[in-house]
Amino acid sequence: MTTPVGQxxxxxxxFGERFxxxxxxxxxxxxxxxxxxxxxxxxxxxxxxDGLKEFTDTAVAAFRDTVAVxxxxxxxxxxxxxxxxxxxxxxxxxxxxxxxxxxxxxKRGDIGSTMAGYASAWLxxxxxxxxxxxxxSPWLGVDSLAPVFGLAAAYNKGAIVLAATSNPEAPSVQLSxxxxxxxxxxxxxxxxxxxxxxxxxxxxxxxxxxTVEKSPVLDQVNGMILMPGVGAxxxxxxxxxxxxxxxxxxxxxxxxxxxLNEGPGVEELQAAARRFAAELxx
Amino acid sequence: MTTPVGQxxxxxxxFGERFxxxxxxxxxxxxxxxxxxxxxxxxxxxxxxDGLKEFTDTAVAAFRDTVAVxxxxxxxxxxxxxxxxxxxxxxxxxxxxxxxxxxxxxKRGDIGSTMAGYASAWLxxxxxxxxxxxxxSPWLGVDSLAPVFGLAAAYNKGAIVLAATSNPEAPSVQLSxxxxxxxxxxxxxxxxxxxxxxxxxxxxxxxxxxTVEKSPVLDQVNGMILMPGVGAxxxxxxxxxxxxxxxxxxxxxxxxxxxLNEGPGVEELQAAARRFAAELxx
Numbered sequence: 397m398t399t400p401v402g403q404x405x406x407x408x409x410x411f412g413e414r415f416x417x418x419x420x421x422x423x424x425x426x427x428x429x430x431x432x433x434x435x436x437x438x439x440x441x442x443x444x445x446d447g448l449k450e451f452t453d454t455a456v457a458a459f460r461d462t463v464a465v466x467x468x469x470x471x472x473x474x475x476x477x478x479x480x481x482x483x484x485x486x487x488x489x490x491x492x493x494x495x496x497x498x499x500x501x502x503k504r505g506d507i508g509s510t511m512a513g514y515a516s517a518w519l520x521x522x523x524x525x526x527x528x529x530x531x532x533s534p535w536l537g538v539d540s541l542a543p544v545f546g547l548a549a550a551y552n553k554g555a556i557v558l559a560a561t562s563n564p565e566a567p568s569v570q571l572s573x574x575x576x577x578x579x580x581x582x583x584x585x586x587x588x589x590x591x592x593x594x595x596x597x598x599x600x601x602x603x604x605x606x607t608v609e610k611s612p613v614l615d616q617v618n619g620m621i622l623m624p625g626v627g628a629x630x631x632x633x634x635x636x637x638x639x640x641x642x643x644x645x646x647x648x649x650x651x652x653x654x655x656l657n658e659g660p661g662v663e664e665l666q667a668a669a670r671r672f673a674a675e676l677x678x
Numbered sequence: 679m680t681t682p683v684g685q686x687x688x689x690x691x692x693f694g695e696r697f698x699x700x701x702x703x704x705x706x707x708x709x710x711x712x713x714x715x716x717x718x719x720x721x722x723x724x725x726x727x728d729g730l731k732e733f734t735d736t737a738v739a740a741f742r743d744t745v746a747v748x749x750x751x752x753x754x755x756x757x758x759x760x761x762x763x764x765x766x767x768x769x770x771x772x773x774x775x776x777x778x779x780x781x782x783x784x785k786r787g788d789i790g791s792t793m794a795g796y797a798s799a800w801l802x803x804x805x806x807x808x809x810x811x812x813x814x815s816p817w818l819g820v821d822s823l824a825p826v827f828g829l830a831a832a833y834n835k836g837a838i839v840l841a842a843t844s845n846p847e848a849p850s851v852q853l854s855x856x857x858x859x860x861x862x863x864x865x866x867x868x869x870x871x872x873x874x875x876x877x878x879x880x881x882x883x884x885x886x887x888x889t890v891e892k893s894p895v896l897d898q899v900n901g902m903i904l905m906p907g908v909g910a911x912x913x914x915x916x917x918x919x920x921x922x923x924x925x926x927x928x929x930x931x932x933x934x935x936x937x938l939n940e941g942p943g944v945e946e947l948q949a950a951a952r953r954f955a956a957e958l959x960x
Contacts, residue, residue, distance in 0.1 A: 533817045
């Protein structure tokens with residue numbers, strides 16, 4: 397069962413199933429919405445709330461029926477405070493209504509009732525900031541993220557855990573050895589595999605950079621593998637296959653700059669997104 | 679030079695100096711603003727935007743001239759979307775104007791221009807969400823937080839890095855061994871010590887739970903040590919001294935529930951805060 401383009405997603409499917417269905421139609425590409433000063437300037441926009449709104453409206457128009465997944469980078473909206481969040485929540489609602497899977501790239505991480513607060517903010521149906529999935533950070537222990545896994549399970553939302561990122565400072569933390577002798581990145585992936593165990597693709601995912609040298613084994617993850625670092629940062633489909641192995645069908649390569657640099661024309665943005673979506677087809 | 683109560687803080691002092699000055703007058707207590715459903719219910723408020731506003735107004739009235747540090751838990755405002763952030767930013771502005779040091783407990787962590795977005799959101803003078811300090815998470819590598827350290831240095835703001843938290847899931851990550859054989863928690867504290875090196879207390883701080891069993895050595899940190907877990911969670915001043923050693927003067931024990939449970943009366947909240955502030959005096 398696939399989710400027709402232009403129609404709100406079927407909530408009876410897991411997040412993993414919804415991703416596979418939409419990727420089968422449009423390719424697995426995730427386009428990042430990263431309205432930082434440099435991109436707004438490039439598009440001839442002012443770096444202020446008006447510029448943010450215009451960037452976002454244009455991006456929504458371009459990507460609402462073009463790509464499988466859109467990933468707003470929450471920091472760039474947060475920088476404008478409450479007014480920025482209003483722009484973000486309107487954009488997420490519009491994209492979701494069109495059937496796009498929206499991943500709020502928030503990298504939230506906390507414990508107990510505080511983590512439940514973040515889970516509610518991003519995954520609770522009817523919440524102003526409701527997304528289809530949210531990225532989360534496991535510094536406080538993967539299982540401190542239980543409230544977000546719980547809400548993901550309850551509503552078939554996605555919880556995407558940072559495992560192995562591609563920035564140069566990442567190995568200093570993520571390749572550290574746990575008490576059981578594995579790397580932290582691998583421990584995250586192994587725990588996600590447990591959470592996703594079952595016949596159906598699960599609601600939990602991982603973030604693994606497409607340029608990481610020492611990748612965790614991803615065969616058992618059974619959920620979305622969000623892979624930043626493709627395009628401007630140098631990652632290729634060969635990297636995606638090398639890193640994901642058997643799990644490559646779960647990979648959603650994320651391109652931000654290399655698509656956004658083609659704006660502000662809607663047609664140019666769509667053409668770039670379609671080109672990447674086809675190139676990155678598994 | 680101390681910062682008089684009821685007067686906006688002197689921005690020529692480092693965040694560490696401002697904390698020591700204000701703690702000398704009011705005690706080192708940090709009161710957490712944690713408007714979760716249970717607290718609102720206890721105060722006879724509805725768990726909605728109106729309840730959130732009334733909780734926050736009451737807390738601002740109670741703590742604006744009573745305690746050294748107030749720490750809003752961002753998740754509970756984020757749960758209400760843009761409207762919740764509006765409540766938060768108004769409260770932070772009012773508290774800061776009264777001279778309170780406001781730590782936005784946001785636990786943000788990302789890389790590159792995205793981290794710069796978070797730094798700008800919370801630490802840039804004039805930003806809608808401007809705080810005195812923000813908590814940050816080092817899962818992507820301590821040095822991925824460079825933009826927040828940079829803005830902290832530029833404006834004498836605080837950047838408080840999660841080092842060793844007191845939740846049961848924390849050791850699985852934070853006691854992992856780095857490539858140089860130390861624990862991750864210790865590696866965070868050592869890097870903060872380098873960033874704060876100098877004669878004056880620095881702008882960077884660490885979060886270390888008052889109930890951690892295996893604490894990193896904090897002697898060289900030379901900046902705020904934010905210590906949750908005191909009060910309802912069982913941490914005591916003896917724990918603070920055991921954990922901080924020579925650095926105990928930098929400790930800001932954080933109490934949330936045990937103070938908030940005394941509400942909604944402003945006088946009762948103030949009495950509870952003053953009692954803890956005196957008890958927790960180093």
